[in-house]
Amino acid sequence: MRHIISILIENESGALSRVAGLFSARGYNIESLTVAPTEDPSLSRMTLVTRGSENVIEQITKQLNKLIDVVKLIDLAESAHIERELMLVKIRTSEHSRGEIRNVAEIFRGKIIDVTPTSYVVEMTGPSEKLDAFVATIDPDSIIEVVRSGPTGISRGEKGLHL
Amino acid sequence: MELSGAQIVIQSLKDEGVEYIFGYPGGAVLHLYDAIFQQDDVKHILVRHEQGATHAADGYARATGKPGVVLVTSGPGATNAVTGIATAYMDSIPLVVISGQVSLPVIGSDAFQEVDMVGITRPCVKHNFLVKDVSQLAETIKKAFHVATTGRPGPVVVDIPKDITDPRIKVPYKYPKKVVMRSYNPATTGHKGQIKKAVDLLLAAERPIIYSGGGVVLGEASKELIELAKTLGFPVTNTLMGLGAYPATDPQFVGMLGMHGTYEANMAMHESDVILAIGARFDDRVTGKLDEFCPYAKIIHIDVDPASISKTVRVDVPIVGGVKPVLDQMLEMLAESKKKPSKKALEAWWKQIDQWRSVHCLEFDRESRLIKPQYVIEQLYEVTKGDAYVTSDVGQHQMWAAQYYPFDKPRRWINSGGLGTMGFGLPAAIGVKLAFPDSEVACVTGDASIQMCIQELSTALQYKTPIKIINLNNSYMGMVRQWQEFSYESRYSHSYMDTIPEFVKLAEAYGHVGIRVTKPEEVRPALEQAFALKDRTVFLDILTDRTENVYPMIEAGKGHHDMKLRVALGTSTDRELA
Numbered sequence: 180m181r182h183i184i185s186i187l188i189e190n191e192s193g194a195l196s197r198v199a200g201l202f203s204a205r206g207y208n209i210e211s212l213t214v215a216p217t218e219d220p221s222l223s224r225m226t227l228v229t230r231g232s233e234n235v236i237e238q239i240t241k242q243l244n245k246l247i248d249v250v251k252l253i254d255l256a257e258s259a260h261i262e263r264e265l266m267l268v269k270i271r272t273s274e275h276s277r278g279e280i281r282n283v284a285e286i287f288r289g290k291i292i293d294v295t296p297t298s299y300v301v302e303m304t305g306p307s308e309k310l311d312a313f314v315a316t317i318d319p320d321s322i323i324e325v326v327r328s329g330p331t332g333i334s335r336g337e338k339g340l341h342l
Numbered sequence: 343m344e345l346s347g348a349q350i351v352i353q354s355l356k357d358e359g360v361e362y363i364f365g366y367p368g369g370a371v372l373h374l375y376d377a378i379f380q381q382d383d384v385k386h387i388l389v390r391h392e393q394g395a396t397h398a399a400d401g402y403a404r405a406t407g408k409p410g411v412v413l414v415t416s417g418p419g420a421t422n423a424v425t426g427i428a429t430a431y432m433d434s435i436p437l438v439v440i441s442g443q444v445s446l447p448v449i450g451s452d453a454f455q456e457v458d459m460v461g462i463t464r465p466c467v468k469h470n471f472l473v474k475d476v477s478q479l480a481e482t483i484k485k486a487f488h489v490a491t492t493g494r495p496g497p498v499v500v501d502i503p504k505d506i507t508d509p510r511i512k513v514p515y516k517y518p519k520k521v522v523m524r525s526y527n528p529a530t531t532g533h534k535g536q537i538k539k540a541v542d543l544l545l546a547a548e549r550p551i552i553y554s555g556g557g558v559v560l561g562e563a564s565k566e567l568i569e570l571a572k573t574l575g576f577p578v579t580n581t582l583m584g585l586g587a588y589p590a591t592d593p594q595f596v597g598m599l600g601m602h603g604t605y606e607a608n609m610a611m612h613e614s615d616v617i618l619a620i621g622a623r624f625d626d627r628v629t630g631k632l633d634e635f636c637p638y639a640k641i642i643h644i645d646v647d648p649a650s651i652s653k654t655v656r657v658d659v660p661i662v663g664g665v666k667p668v669l670d671q672m673l674e675m676l677a678e679s680k681k682k683p684s685k686k687a688l689e690a691w692w693k694q695i696d697q698w699r700s701v702h703c704l705e706f707d708r709e710s711r712l713i714k715p716q717y718v719i720e721q722l723y724e725v726t727k728g729d730a731y732v733t734s735d736v737g738q739h740q741m742w743a744a745q746y747y748p749f750d751k752p753r754r755w756i757n758s759g760g761l762g763t764m765g766f767g768l769p770a771a772i773g774v775k776l777a778f779p780d781s782e783v784a785c786v787t788g789d790a791s792i793q794m795c796i797q798e799l800s801t802a803l804q805y806k807t808p809i810k811i812i813n814l815n816n817s818y819m820g821m822v823r824q825w826q827e828f829s830y831e832s833r834y835s836h837s838y839m840d841t842i843p844e845f846v847k848l849a850e851a852y853g854h855v856g857i858r859v860t861k862p863e864e865v866r867p868a869l870e871q872a873f874a875l876k877d878r879t880v881f882l883d884i885l886t887d888r889t890e891n892v893y894p895m896i897e898a899g900k901g902h903h904d905m906k907l908r909v910a911l912g913t914s915t916d917r918e919l920a
């Protein structure tokens with residue numbers, strides 16, 4: 180099962196490598212990891228996507244909690260939540276493909292944020308599957324690069340992950 | 343008070359009540375060594391190798407329950423300490439290891455003797471710190487002690503760049519009385535509802551067993567464990583790390599469990615219907631084949647570390663909390679309960695256990711012309727009246743010490759269980775002797791293990807720590823040889839050394855007494871002589887039966903009920919080797 184674990188962690192140098200090191204040392208897989216400081220600059224918020232059986236996920240959350248720098252965490256997959264990922268795609272364009280790409284980007288609510296005579300950069304946010312779907316509609320030969328942030332998420336409702 | 347970084351480190355240790363630092367100097371810690379030179383409160387023990395420093399501090403910690411303190415220089419000093427740090431980590435031993443680091447401005451430039459100590463030790467410490475600001479030094483040291491000693495204990499590294507200890511830079515000093523870390527709040531008492539469930543289960547049990555481990559020693563809960571076992575009348579088994587937490591000479595004790603545990607302990611585990619696991623972590627040496635582990639049992643598990651619970655074996659009633667507070671809560675509930683354990687069921691259960699006991703799985707050939715290692719340990723027990731601190735290295739001798747020296751008190755049995763570090767025994771014994779100069783300290787070792795930290799014989803001389811080294815010399819890496827005998831058709835690949843040093847001369851060269859023992863009848867007098875030499879370190883080089891094996895044994899991939907027992911007294915399958 181896919182799990183999305185949201186972690187509040189001390190914003191200290193090395194904190195990220197403690198998390199990454201834990202995953203490699205214990206053989207857990209990380210599908211993606213995003214991290215940035217929160218509104219309180221002494222804390223960072225990390226979103227980690229992983230897969231594993233219930234037992235493995237239980238160990239992962241326990242081992243993460245055991246890290247001294249980890250303040251709190253929740254497994255977003257356990258309750259109603261929203262996930263978003265940011266993607267930037269650079270696409271090679273030709274006179275006759277430009278209109279088509281613009282249309283598709285619009286359908287997916289993407290924005291074209293860089294234009295040269297031969298390329299577009301499309302910015303898009305959404306659940307990861309939506310980004311996958313957009314990439315699938317573009318001719319693979321025309322894709323120059325795809326840059327994705329990995330998902331980040333938040334729970335629904337008024338409760339939040341706080342100190 | 344304004345102090346330099348170097349003075350702050352030493353003053354902090356003083357304020358923390360530290361008696362000994364085990365260390366070895368070098369460039370990055372010279373400011374610190376200068377501060378050590380200028381005071382007498384904290385005593386420095388100069389070892390001969392940084393691994394020795396960590397094991398000595400570790401032995402001190404295991405024997406006293408207080409954190410062990412280590413000081414090493416950057417680079418090779420720091421990396422030499424890593425084995426000892428990992429050893430302490432695996433057995434949850436509180437250490438504070440201070441390592442020197444190159445100065446802040448040159449970190450990352452491959453400076454002379456620079457290694458990323460924080461990075462290298464990250465997977466084998468409870469936590470580590472790199473100090474970047476001298477004004478945070480005292481607080482960081484306080485945090486290090488706090489983290490090392492609370493919750494599930496463990497080693498903490500404080501990496502201090504040389505410029506932080508610069509004697510010219512002074513800052514106000516105040517050692518914090520307490521630290522609060524918002525991200526670190528170890529559990530203490532257990533959840534009442536869970537404890538109630540556990541009590542109900544215990545009172546309804548018909549074939550119960552208490553399986554207790556190192557957590558009872560670490561949590562100072564021996565008294566509570568005994569009270570609980572006596573209240574319930576249940577059998578008790580201990581892990582290798584738990585030995586002594588329940589008195590081994592008590593009739594309710596069924597011996598160690600696991601790979602080299604007793605027949606009765608493993609059979610009782612296998613047949614039990616309720617297991618109360620206390621501060622034990624279901625290690626693979628204990629469980630054997632997981633699919634066959636305790637098929638009939640409901641399991642209650644008390645542990646301060648939630649990650650230890652349901653890690654390898656799923657438990658039915660998890661209780662997160664310190665052993666001592668949780669056992670107190672449990673005892674209180676039991677006292678209030680009207681229900682008592684079923685007398686009839688327990689009688690039948692004990693009858694069954696006595697049947698298993700009658701196998702006498704630890705019996706060995708007492709008529710042999712060769713010195714049996716088990717006999718040596720029995721004699722050691724008698725000569726020391728069962729009251730010595732016994733450290734050990736790793737191998738067959740370690741198992742024999744665990745099996746044939748019944749420990750009645752916690753913290754007497756000092757060995758590396760989780761990492762299984764050869765070389766641990768001698769430096770650990772030095773640490774123990776420093777802590778308890780009036781007690782007898784024996785190091786049970788083997789001819790291979792002892793050579794891994796033998797240089798510490800020199801430390802033992804310098805600090806006058808008269809320990810007794812019991813070298814069960816079989817001129818094999820016996821434990822490796824045993825596995826090769828059982829699993830590789832006796833192909834003894836590199837488990838033999840034909841150039842073993844003359845240990846007696848070696849001991850003498852280091853300024854100690856060496857005695858060689860070659861016949862069974864010499865064992866007892868030699869031990870008596872060794873312990874009579876009160877103020878000398880004595881190296882007993884005892885030539886034992888080279889082909890002796892450790893029994894019983896659960897071989898890899900087998901269950902508790904599938905033990906290999908000694909076939910017949912005195913037999914070893916490859917007698918031709920002798």
Ligand SMILES: Cc1cc2nc3c(=O)[nH]c(=O)nc-3n(C[C@H](O)[C@H](O)[C@H](O)COP(=O)(O)OP(=O)(O)OC[C@H]3O[C@@H](n4cnc5c(N)ncnc54)[C@H](O)[C@@H]3O)c2cc1C
Binds near residue numbers: 432580628
């Ligand atoms: C050659 C060799 C052979 C071995 N054979 C055996 C064998 O036959 N049998 C055997 O048992 N072992 C054997 N071992 C040792 C084995 O590898 C493990 O080290 C040992 O079984 C672990 O013991 P433990 O479960 O008591 O855990 P420990 O490592 O002592 O861990 C303690 C547990 O208690 C918890 N804890 C700590 N403090 C507290 C507290 N205050 N309150 C609550 N919980 C706390 C910790 O979180 C942890 O889960 C062998 C080792 C070697 C080297």
Ligand SMILES: Cc1ncc(C[n+]2csc(CCOP(=O)(O)OP(=O)(O)O)c2C)c(N)n1
Binds near residue numbers: 735738761762789791
């Ligand atoms: C540092 C280290 N290296 C290797 C091992 C693997 N090992 C475990 S027991 C053993 C042999 C120990 O031999 P010895 O000290 O002579 O003890 P004996 O088994 O003969 O009693 C070895 C090599 C280990 N535990 N530690």
